[in-house]
Amino acid sequence: MTTSADPTKQITYADAGVDVDEGARAVDAIKAAVATTTRPEVIGSLGGFGSCFSAAALKDMEEPVLVSGTDGVGTKLAIAQLLNRHNTVGEDLVAMCVDDIVPMGAEPLFFLDYVAVGKLKAGAVAEIVGGIAEGCRKSGCALVGGEMAEHPGVMNPDDYDLAGFVVGVVDKPKILGPEKVSEGDIILGLPSSGIHSNGYSLVRKVVIEGKTVEELNQPLEELNGESLADAVLRPTTIYAGGLLAALRAGAPIKAMAHITGGGITENLNRALPAHLDAEVDRGGEAGPAWSIPPVISYVSNAANLSLDEQYRTFNMGVGMALIVDMDDVDDVAEALSDQGFEPFIIGQIIPGTGKVVYNDAD
Numbered sequence: 501m502t503t504s505a506d507p508t509k510q511i512t513y514a515d516a517g518v519d520v521d522e523g524a525r526a527v528d529a530i531k532a533a534v535a536t537t538t539r540p541e542v543i544g545s546l547g548g549f550g551s552c553f554s555a556a557a558l559k560d561m562e563e564p565v566l567v568s569g570t571d572g573v574g575t576k577l578a579i580a581q582l583l584n585r586h587n588t589v590g591e592d593l594v595a596m597c598v599d600d601i602v603p604m605g606a607e608p609l610f611f612l613d614y615v616a617v618g619k620l621k622a623g624a625v626a627e628i629v630g631g632i633a634e635g636c637r638k639s640g641c642a643l644v645g646g647e648m649a650e651h652p653g654v655m656n657p658d659d660y661d662l663a664g665f666v667v668g669v670v671d672k673p674k675i676l677g678p679e680k681v682s683e684g685d686i687i688l689g690l691p692s693s694g695i696h697s698n699g700y701s702l703v704r705k706v707v708i709e710g711k712t713v714e715e716l717n718q719p720l721e722e723l724n725g726e727s728l729a730d731a732v733l734r735p736t737t738i739y740a741g742g743l744l745a746a747l748r749a750g751a752p753i754k755a756m757a758h759i760t761g762g763g764i765t766e767n768l769n770r771a772l773p774a775h776l777d778a779e780v781d782r783g784g785e786a787g788p789a790w791s792i793p794p795v796i797s798y799v800s801n802a803a804n805l806s807l808d809e810q811y812r813t814f815n816m817g818v819g820m821a822l823i824v825d826m827d828d829v830d831d832v833a834e835a836l837s838d839q840g841f842e843p844f845i846i847g848q849i850i851p852g853t854g855k856v857v858y859n860d861a862d
Contacts, residue, residue, distance in 0.1 A: 530626055533633035537643040541609070551644035553610050563672035567606035570665045571596035575700040579708060579732055581658060583716065586624050588735045589662065590631025591638070592697045595736035596760065597666040598639040599820065602740040603756035603771065605676040605747060606668035608641035614663040615648045618655035628662070631735075639740040641666060674747075678773040680754040685823050685849040687768070687778055688832065690841050692819035694793045696736040698761040699813050703732060706802040723794045731795035739820045742839035751835035755823040765812035768821050768856045777852025778823075781845075782807065784862035790844045792817040811858070818846060 535545075543552035558564040573592045580589045590613075598608040613632050615625060625648060636643045655661075695703060707728060708716070716729040723731050739758075747753060755771040768778045782788050796817065800810045810816060822843070824832045829845070836843045847859070 530629040530633075533626070533630045534643050537611075537633050537636040537641070539609075539640075539642040542642050542644060548645075551610070551612065553642070553644060558669060561669070561671040564669050565606075565672050565675065567601045567604050567668045567670055568666065569597045569600040569668075570663065571600060572661065572663045573697050575704060576697050576732075577661065578704060579700065579729075581660070582708070583713060583729050583733065585729075585733055586627040587631050588733055590628050590633070591635040591735035591738065592631075593662050593664040594632055594635025594639060594641075594666075595738045596697055597664045598635075598641060598668075598738065598740040599736075599758045600760070601666060601668045602743050603676060603758055603820075604670055605674050606670040607744055608639050608666050608668040608740055610642045610644045610667055611636050612644060612665045613646035614665075615646065615660060616655065616662075617648070617650055617660040618652065619657035620648065620650045624660075628660070632664070635735075635738055638738045640744070641668070676753060676755050678755060678771055681771065681773055681776060681823050681849055682754075682825070683776060683849055683851060684826055685754060686826050686829050686845055687780065687847040687849065688822045688824060688829070688836075688843045689790055689818035689846040690739060690820040690822070690836070690843055691737075691790065692759070692793065692815045692817050693737045694731060694734045694795050695799070696760070696815055696819060698763075698815070699799075700732075702803060702813060703799050707799055708732070720798075722798050726794075728795075728798075731793075731798075734795075737819050739841075742836070742841055743820070745839050746832070746835040749835050749838070751832045752828045753822050753824055753832060757821045759815040759818050759821060763810070763812045763814055764816060764818060764821070765808075765856050769854055771821070771823055772849075772854045774854045775851065776854065777850050778821075778847055778856045779850045779859050780811075780847040780856060781859045781861075782811075784860050786862055788816070788846070790817050790846065807860075808858075821846065823849065 541554040543554055573589050580586055633643055717727045719725045719727055757768045757771040759767045772778055796814045833843045
């Protein structure tokens with residue numbers, strides 16, 4: 501049996517759908533962006549088989565603990581592809597990883613990405629990796645390497661997917677977590693920039709599908725004049741850099757929770773010991789004391805979501821939750837304000853069984 505009509509004809513990798521030359525152009529296009537994220541610990545440059553990062557500074561810690569995380573951007577990518585906007589989803593990728601390890605008090609050290617594409621286009625990849633580099637700069641970690649994989653026949657030519665991997669470090673005596681939380685502690689929230697990178701399967705189903713690109717780019721009164729395209733593609737806030745600066749300045753934070761998939765309901769409980777609950781004040785008919793981004797309300801109304809379903813789907817304006825002693829609230833709030841955050845109180849810690857409960861009193 502032969503594999504082609506002409507058994508004497510050479511079939512190259514490019515004939516099979518993989519353009520090695522375009523891959524080389526893509527690597528060249530991202531080198532400058534990657535270089536802007538370097539740290540003194542980085543050894544070598546982009547292009548090796550492995551990435552080297554010096555651990556010499558860890559010797560100054562009492563007991564250094566490595567903390568790792570991995571995540572993706574999810575179906576938000578489908579909207580970026582529909583709108584042909586690729587310069588912000590890289591920030592989302594970094595945010596979802598670095599802000600998953602900072603709740604332990606860990607400093608992100610280095611980041612690697614995995615970019616899978618149907619058809620490699622150097623320009624689009626450069627936009628994506630440019631966003632990843634921006635996220636690394638904001639969080640203070642080095643982009644030390646990654647992988648670009650072209651998948652003809654497996655993915656459509658214009659499709660791509662992203663995954664990210666981060667490694668950080670924290671001195672063991674300084675690890676934050678549930679064991680430090682006590683009854684009477686106060687829960688502070690840090691504002692989200694919007695939907696961030698969770699709930700997008702619902703977003704697409706109820707407000708994106710069936711609309712043209714032109715319709716998505718039209719200003720909407722419900723979004724205070726912003727277009728739906730701009731609102732849903734706004735990058736995820738990166739909290740890691742500012743939170744670490746506040747911790748280094750002595751802010752006595754006990755525990756944190758990154759509010760991602762599952763909303764406040766399914767994330768704040770991860771910062772709790774088994775004998776305590778987090779009581780979040782939703783404010784009854786008047787709503788909570790903090791601001792909910794208009795795009796979250798817009799999607800929730802379009803989907804006719806109950807209040808409980810909203811709080812277990814979206815971040816509801818709280819991108820990161822912090823648990824602090826009642827006597828330290830003012831000091832922590834001041835340290836956070838110094839880093840450009842606008843913290844607000846969302847609730848308190850009460851006796852319970854390790855759950856998030858809601859106070860809906862006006």
